[in-house]
Amino acid sequence: MKNGLLVIALLVLSAQTSAPMSAAAPAAHWSRHLVYQFGYNTPVASAGNGTGTTTVTLSGPAADGGITISGQDSWWNTVRPRAVNTCELYAGGNVKCSQMPYAISPMQVTIFPLLAHSYYKSLNAAATSSWTHSYQLYAAIIPGASGLAGNPSTWNCSYNLQGKGPIKGAGNLVLIQGTGTLDQQGGTYMKATSKLRVVYDPAAKIPGIVRDVRTHIPMRSVYSNDTVELKLIKDSGVKH
DSSP states (O other), rough: OOOHHHHHHHOOOOOOOOGGGGOOOOOOEEEEEEEEEESSOHHHHHHHHSEEEEEEEEEEETTSOEEEEEEEEEEEOOSSSOOEEEEOOOOSSEEOOOSTOOEEEEEHHHHHTTTTTTTTOOTTTSOOOOOEEEEEEEEEEEEEEEEOOOOOOEEEEEEEEEEEEEEETTTTEEEEEEEEEEEEEEOOOOOOEEEEEEETTTTTTTEEEEEEEOOOOOOOOGEEEEEEEEEEEEOOOOOO
């Protein structure tokens, strides 16, 4: 693991009571904007090949109880950002990209489920609990920086997660580690394993730093690993 990257990133990281059902008013609309620097198969950085920013917008609520989530990647040294990918995110981490081109980038595959508000519900106050977490992802995953999406399919994702407690010298930030699998349903039945490290902010209820190493099965070459690193650099907070 790149402990040096984690330490450096940590140093710079600063940042309704319901009415009775018969008389409930519609929930107020809200939005939140997040910007993450990313490194794709390279360390996260503000510049360099394989780096860029992912802008994520959360808004809700949706009629079926989910929220709308959109992401736009801007790769370093490119003139224009990629198209905005708009999906729906549910409390447990399910992601459904039902609008054409049904697309989601490798960075969004990692970060979208981690923004679900119930993803961390099993984390105890000491941030030392262990739990399993499963969700489904329906999308066409864009391969790397090509910007070309394939056909959408459903992926069953399952993780074993372990809270490692507060990070020394990092305020209230805590470390969560996990291992998981991503299994495609139908299509070519692709599979991948994932090793996940998340620096989580319990107060803001979002991840500040993420490292996700996905290994495709069966391994066909040295390019069978995808490494995604993300670092939060901007958070608008919830706006009603």
